[in-house]
Amino acid sequence: MTIRVGIVGATGYTALEVARLLLAHPEAELVAATSRAEEGTSIAEIHPELAGRCEVAIESLDPASLAKKCDVVMCCLPHGASAETCKELVAEGVRVIDFSADFRLSDQVTYEKWYGVEHPWPERIGSTVYGLPEFFAEQIRQADLVANPGCYPTSAILPLAPLIANQLIEATDIIVDSKSGVSGAGRSAKVATLYCEVNESIAAYGVGCHRHQPEMADLVQRIGGQEISLLFTPHLTPMDRGILSTIYVRPRNIHAAEVMACWRKQYADSPFVNAVDHLPATKHVSGTNYVQMSARDAGDRIVLVSAIDNLTKGASGAAIQNMNVMFGLEQTTGL
Ligand SMILES: NC(=O)C1=CN([C@@H]2O[C@H](COP(=O)(O)OP(=O)(O)OC[C@H]3O[C@@H](n4cnc5c(N)ncnc54)[C@H](OP(=O)(O)O)[C@@H]3O)[C@@H](O)[C@H]2O)C=CC1
Numbered sequence: 001m002t003i004r005v006g007i008v009g010a011t012g013y014t015a016l017e018v019a020r021l022l023l024a025h026p027e028a029e030l031v032a033a034t035s036r037a038e039e040g041t042s043i044a045e046i047h048p049e050l051a052g053r054c055e056v057a058i059e060s061l062d063p064a065s066l067a068k069k070c071d072v073v074m075c076c077l078p079h080g081a082s083a084e085t086c087k088e089l090v091a092e093g094v095r096v097i098d099f100s101a102d103f104r105l106s107d108q109v110t111y112e113k114w115y116g117v118e119h120p121w122p123e124r125i126g127s128t129v130y131g132l133p134e135f136f137a138e139q140i141r142q143a144d145l146v147a148n149p150g151c152y153p154t155s156a157i158l159p160l161a162p163l164i165a166n167q168l169i170e171a172t173d174i175i176v177d178s179k180s181g182v183s184g185a186g187r188s189a190k191v192a193t194l195y196c197e198v199n200e201s202i203a204a205y206g207v208g209c210h211r212h213q214p215e216m217a218d219l220v221q222r223i224g225g226q227e228i229s230l231l232f233t234p235h236l237t238p239m240d241r242g243i244l245s246t247i248y249v250r251p252r253n254i255h256a257a258e259v260m261a262c263w264r265k266q267y268a269d270s271p272f273v274n275a276v277d278h279l280p281a282t283k284h285v286s287g288t289n290y291v292q293m294s295a296r297d298a299g300d301r302i303v304l305v306s307a308i309d310n311l312t313k314g315a316s317g318a319a320i321q322n323m324n325v326m327f328g329l330e331q332t333t334g335l
């Protein structure tokens, strides 16, 4: 059986990456795509990279019709707008992978504090599986709705969670310093992502108030089983894609070698997580679904470095990995 996939929000960057990955997937096919602005065109007209390879028409969103055509829908909308659409799609009986942050957190109070809006479907906050198959594959397999992880959180949770779970580092002294390519900000026009703003420049943003800070802390706590506090600072860098996170932790009588050993044991059966001896760079994982991470002793700290591609393991590759789990395929199929 071929898995029939639909994309909502087909004009964006993550949608393009889903379509690109589906072209190489042996068990799944893109059958429908929707957009508010580009109804009546085709996905190849909007994304010329796909010309001659993918001629799916773009239609306006009708949840009932999409549910009839699809086994799973990739909902590639911004947070806020996404929850409402996910609710309608799930009500129509189709399985949904939500790319936004709307269902990732454990509780409504934290969501409304950090996102500044009322949640349209609060019953599903805290009862939607977080789409990180490295830890939640069993729940993902059964799910009607999967909350695909945030890009920065993926780069921090994978290195940190096993170290907290095994009590190898101090839980209240963690600094996550991340750099992202500009595609992380999406395709819609914003002054902050104009060429002259980002070219030849690196800037911090969201200092002390970025909404991925509670997501990282929440998930590391849930997986690690103890309360943590962390400080997260993102930076925008003049690259198309990629995230590099440098994470400063305080060891509890261990060295970097024990961190590497812990990761290798934890992720022995996780095909996309690689503890590597070299210091990872975004180029090492570009266009792939891999996470590379490494650890170094540095005075009274250990420094962890992780690299992912924000559009692949940070979004669309992770969604395909989740889809594979939901439909009983190997996690690596098509990736
Ligand atoms: N870019 C990345 O690296 C990552 C993105 N994500 C998340 O994935 C989702 C998609 O991201 P990305 O593809 O980059 O975003 P884009 O901005 O590139 O695309 C989002 C699409 O959603 C549609 N849209 C925008 N606003 C609304 C709205 N108010 N109501 C309905 N539809 C709307 C637009 O399509 P149209 O106007 O044609 O309808 C747009 O093309 C977001 O939630 C993002 O936060 C998660 C991890 C990484």
Ligand SMILES: CC(=O)N[C@@H](CCC(=O)OP(=O)(O)O)C(=O)O
Pocket: 079, 099, 100, 101, 149, 150, 151, 152, 180, 181, 182, 183, 184, 185, 186, 234, 236
């Ligand atoms: C570079 C850049 O702007 N990155 C985005 C995060 C990427 C993302 O899409 O996060 P969500 O899925 O949680 O929305 C940001 O900082 O908001």
